[in-house]
Amino acid sequence: MTDQKKPRSLPLSEAITISAQAVGEVMLGRSLTEVLDQLDTHERPIVQSLSFDALRKWVKSHELIKQFIPKAPPPEVEYLLSVAIPLFLQSDSDGKGYASHTIVDQAVTACSEYEPTQYAKGLVNAVLRKVSLAIKAEREKPYPPDPIPMFFPPWWRASLKRNYPKSWQSILLGQAQRAPLILRVNARQYTREEYQQLLQEAGIEATPITEIAGVSLHSALLLKDPVPVGDLPGFYSGAVSVQDAGAQIAAILLDPQPGDRVLDACAAPGGKSAHLLELADCELIALELDGQRITKIGGNLDRLRLQSQAVKIVRGDASKAAWWDGKPFDKILLDAPCSASGIVSRHPDIPFLRREADILALQQRQRAILTQSWNMLKPGGTLLYVTCSVFPEEGENQASWFATEHDDALRLNAPGQILPTGINDGFYYALFKKNGS
Template sequence: MTSSVSAASADASARRSAPGLSLLLQHTADAVRAVLQGRSLAEGLPEVPAALRPGVQALTFHALRHLGLARALVSHLADRSPEPAVQALLIVAVSLLVAPADGVRYAPHTVVNQAVEAARQHRRLQRQAGFINACLRRLLREQTDLMAEVAHDPQARHHHPAWWVERVRRDHPQDWESVLQASQQPGPMTLRVNRRRIDRSAYARRLSEAGMASLPTGDDGLVLAQPCAVEGLPGWSEGLVSVQDAAAQMAAGLLLDGQDWGPQHRVLDACAAPGGKTAHLLERADAQVLALDADAARARRIDDTLQRLGLQDRAEVKVADAADTAAWWDGRPFDAILLDAPCTASGIVRRHPDVRWLRRESDVAALAVQQRRLLDALWPLLKPGGRLLYATCSVFRAEGEDQMQAFVARHTDARRQPSAGHLLPGAGRPAGQFNDNPPGGHDGFFYARLDKPAA
């Protein structure tokens, strides 16, 4: 009797929330369709009404994390290829039916009914409501057989494009499955405490007093047990803390390690937007920092970041292509250079699940050429005795280890120092002393430090 009452209550609750779900499904389908047409979520989600945005983001992330499986199933459910808007709505509904969303489990009939209602409410999809209903009800009847039919499809099994799966398998033969699995899990909310404003242990106490549990990671980080809106963080507006993944927080320490940095030292952050690593450098050192970014809008985000942290007077921000040194360099060499180079972002797909579907295999080689251009342009700007830290948020060797081996072969005056190398996402296996796996792990990254011998 108790279980029947509980089931009835849960079903009644689902029915009460049904109208809201159909609206969420409409907007989620629009977001998924935009990604399939090459538009990032960073562009599309801000257009969703603010009241709906959290729910739409959660459902969109879920659908994109299971897009390979959902798209394969849709291709088996439909005798003809659906138009893009219908396909997107089917993908969203199928993802909810075969892979329960984090923290929310909708009854199967609720998903079907609300997907059909979403079609009926959509001017362009009204005539397709019956088709959508038939497809989803067939999935409920034949799910076991249909899942078996798509099991051989690498995109369906691993939730990434086939070329991506093969590249990760080739680059990390011992860890490729764990890399792909880690990319399916939402990343934890990791904070970086502004050591110029407050001690980490003191800030952890403030979190505790606000009912937020945390654990330390790295030199300045705290991992929250539960994520929250940044406005709810104690001292956010006063610049006490920033949000930055544990892997990204390694950059400042790797670049500054073992030296007393003062105002006489010049540091270049070559591709600096949105400014997290620039700010971390300024929080840890008294050096002069020049932050560059080629995109004016993104460069303004550096200014905003520094302003909130009270660091706006301690760095110069310029809009410039770092590789076009003739356009911005004043001829004075740098003591240190941080090159967080443009890359595929293959290491941060757990936070940006659209990336895997937006990228094309040809992008890897094209970005590797851009990374090589930046490295070759910036190396002459480093003074003898200086150091350059090369970083990418990528797990692909072409953007990491292969890039470094080729650079050292071209530049015989470059000396590689012990560094992190490829940091695999989640609880991967970073090298040696960098085996610091915070709760929930870290993003995928690559780091290599190059020193230029003193004259």
């Protein structure tokens, strides 16, 4: 397979319209990933960038909207403004953005498509002109305004404050930033050094990430500037995957060996399954409950050239045994469904979608899957429990509960809670060995 050509980009006004619609969907409770998945390839990069920024700067843009429109505007105008306002923040801060008059002009054109009344267009025009001036004036003040521009529900803030009294603000601030692009080199095709060389030849600057939370990484590369995946050498022939550095320690901690029978109990979209197969010729069952998400696993394994007789993608519920053939596993990766509160910088819709009550419901699902998976593990085997959460209810509390409930579970060394740093997302890792031989 050859690498695809760079997709043509979208005019800014069209991108603003589609992004405002995407933000509207999130406000109705839909996942942004689902909305973005429905876009054409040439639309996705710019719409993702604009809608992510709209969510990351939600509090900041709404302060400005309120300042200039005391009565709440119609939702269409609100979403359009929340997409356009962050463009001024970017243009002022890094010099790479659009000129202010272009932003106003393109947003008004977008409004003609999205909410084509004279009233809406006039409002967008007037508000954005004022916002542009206000942001300029604010930059000249000696102290920066509120450092957390993103929306987090009060219960979320309170939980972080309680659990991380010293670092909660820096965690939230870090999560409101754009996440860097991190790659995992497919060890079956290239060493990290070889691939770094290929990147350099393509004019893409990257540095190795050698360790996260005391675990050595052999395949992680941090790109200085993000690029579309189609520009990465050999992407479509499986040379490399995009994966956060914190996620890359999962397969390393589980340490699959050739011939091991391994279960990835919650596998879609297959990032960690692929990493396991890159590390060893193991017999892998990639289990997934969701009929939509499961389709992504095969696509990823195909691209990375990792499909074989030894790999089975199975639709089933990991909290039940109905799908199981009764043969126990040497190793189990349990990357459990969770709040995703650790990966907000890559999924800024999460704080808008989660409810406080979700945490208890998730905790119960995690316990059910943990208990059932343990029954499927061989004596002497290991199980890695992972969540991409920063809430202890889904991390340390679960691991302690599990160890107390299971006399045959021995806790092995693992990082525990990893907080988001701006380089890696937030994860929780606990490793258990089943007593016996």
